[in-house]
Amino acid sequence: MSNPAVLTGEHYMTGDEACAEGGLAAGCQFFGGYPITPATEIAEHMSSRLPQAGGTYIQMEDEIAAMASILGASWAGKKSMTSTSGPGFSLMMENIGLGICTETPCVVVNVQRAGPSTGLPTLGAQGDMMQARWGSHGHYEIIAFAPMSPQEMFYHTIEAFNLSEKYRLPVLIMSDEIIGHMSEKVIIPDAKKIKTFERVKPKGRKDRFKPYETTAYGVAPMPAAGDGYRVHITGLTHDDRGYPAMSPEAQEIMMTRLIGKIQNNLDDIIRTEQYLMDDADICIVSYGASARTAYAAVEDARRDGIKVGLLRLITVWPFPDALVQELSRRVKAFVTVEMNMGQIHREVERCACGRAQAVLVGHAGGAIIPPEKVYAALKELTLKKKK
C-alpha cells in the first residue's frame, strides 16, 4: 500500500479534517489533544488517523498539558501538534513561550471563536490575532498562517510544519470556526508531490556539540533525546551550550538569535497574495474567512468602477511591514476586513504611517462579515475622495 499518512484523492471534507490530514501528510507523529469547540474535530480525526500512520494520539488533562506534551514529543524527535480554540489558546501561552525559548518545532492550531472568555463557542471570530503575536510573555517572533478554505487548511498545516522544523519554533495556524466547520473540496496530491522539511540533525563529536550554536541561517541542528548528545535544555536564558546564563549579555545574544532567525529570513517566511492590485487606489487587507468576504467585495466594487484590490495575508505573522509600506505609497486608502474590532488594522495603520488612510471594517464576532458592509465602506471612501 502507498503511504498511509497521505490520503491521496479528491475529498469533500471540513477544514478541521483537512487540517488533520495536512498534519499527517507533513509527517506528524504525535498529537496531544484536548477537546474544545470548534477545534474538537481535528483531535477526533487525528485520534483515528494518526495511529494508522504509526503515530500516537493522547488526550491530555488540559491545554497546558497538551502544549507541554507536544514540546516533549518534539524533543523525542517526532513532529508534533495540537489544536485548540480561544480559552485553550490562552492556557497554552506559557508553554508556547517555552517552545520559543528552547527552539522547539511544533504546530499549534487555533480554530478561533468569539471571545472574550467563553464567548460564543460555536461561532467564528478572529479575535486572537494579537494574542497569537504577543500572548506569551517576553519579546519574541512568531509565525502564523491564516487559511481561508479547507484546501488551505491542508496545505498551510504542511507549510506550518515545514517552517517550524526549519526555523525551530512553534508555528501557529490561526483559523476560525467558519473555515474549520466548512465543507469543501479538498484535493490531496500524491505523497511524492508533497514537500516536507526534515529537521537538521547534528553531526560530529557528541561531546563537543553545542545545542544553540549560531549558524549561517541562525538555526542550530537539533538532536533528539536518546541520540546520545546528553543535552541540557532550559527555559531560562541560556548560552550556546544550553546552560543557564543569568546576565544581560547572555540575554542579548539569545534574543538576537531568536529574533534574527525570523527577521533575517522574512522573504522565505512571509506569504501574501495580491488580487487586482496593479491599478488599485484602495487596498483591502484581509485574511482567513474574512478574505472570502473581501474577494466578493472587490468584485462587486470593480463592477461599479471602483479601483480596489486585495492584499491577502496568507501568513499574518511576521507582518509584511515592507510590503504594506510600499503599497502605502501607491494607494490612497487601506480597508482592513477582519472579524474583530481592529487588530491587524492597527498593523496596517502603523505601516501606512499616514501616507494612506487606514479604515477598519470590523465585526464583534459570531458571523462572517457581509460583502455589502465592505462595499459600503469602499463607496464612502470614493465619495470622500471626490469631495
Next chain:
Amino acid sequence: MAVQAKKAPIEPKHPLDDLIRTDRMPHIWCPGCGIGTVFSSCLHAMLASGIDLDKTVMVSGIGCSGRGAGYAKVDSFHTTHGRAIPFATGMKVANPDLHMIVFSGDGDLFAIGGNHFIHAARRNIDMTVICINNLNYGMTGGQVAATTPSLARTTTTPLGNPDSPFNLPLLAYASGATYVARWTMLHTREVTDSIQTCLTRKGFSFVEVLAPCPVNYGRRNKERPLDTLKMYQDKTIIKNGANPAELGVDFKKRVVLGTFVDVERPTFTETYDKLYHKE
C-alpha cells in the same frame, strides 16, 4: 640545576563524575539543604540500575529541586513551573524506548502541577517521579505550599498555616500509581534502592523524599538543621505496605516510611499499542 618535574597527582575520580555536569558546579543549593543528597542517590541509582544512560532523560519543573535536571549529564530538560510531567509524558509516548525521570519539588509537582501528577498516574505512564518534599517554596524564599504542615509559619502564613497538607503517597495511590514509596533524605540507601527499583520496573512510580530546608522553612519553625535530621531518625518508622490513608506527615507523632504500593498493570503505551498499532 634542573628540577625534575613532579608527576601530576592522579585526580581521584568520583563515581558520579560522568553523570554530573561538573562544568556547572557549584550548584545553587544552600548549606544544609537536602536536595543534593537525594540528587546523588538518584544518580547512584541510575548507575546501579544498568539502564542505558544515553536513553535516560531527566525532566524538571521550576524551583530548587527543579534545578536537578540542569546538573545531570544525561539528556535533561528544565521546563515550565508544574509542567515537567506532561512534557515527560509527551516525550515517553513519542519514544517509548526512553527512560523518564521527573525530578522536582513539592510545590512544582503538587500545587501548580497537581493535576498533571494525578493524570499521569491514572494513565500509568512509564516514568519515575521523584518529589523532594521540603514542605515549602524554597526558591522564592519560603512560602506556604500544598505540603506545609498545618499551623507552620512561612513568609505567607506569618501567624501559622490555616491549610492542611497533602498526604502525597495517598494521593499517588488513589490516582493509580503502581509504585509508591516515601523516605527521608537521611535514608540514602533506601532512597537509592527505591529509585533503582523504579528505573527497572514498568509503570508510573513515585518516590517522596522528605528533605530539610533549614534556610527558609527550619529557621521560621524553630528547627535547627541538625534537629530536623535527628527528627528524621527518631520520629520515623519503616512500615512497608502501610495503609496509604495513614501516611500523613506529623513529626509530633511518627512519620511512616517505606514502600506502600508495588503492583503491575498495563502502561498507557502497552494498551495503546494493543488497540491502535495492531500490526
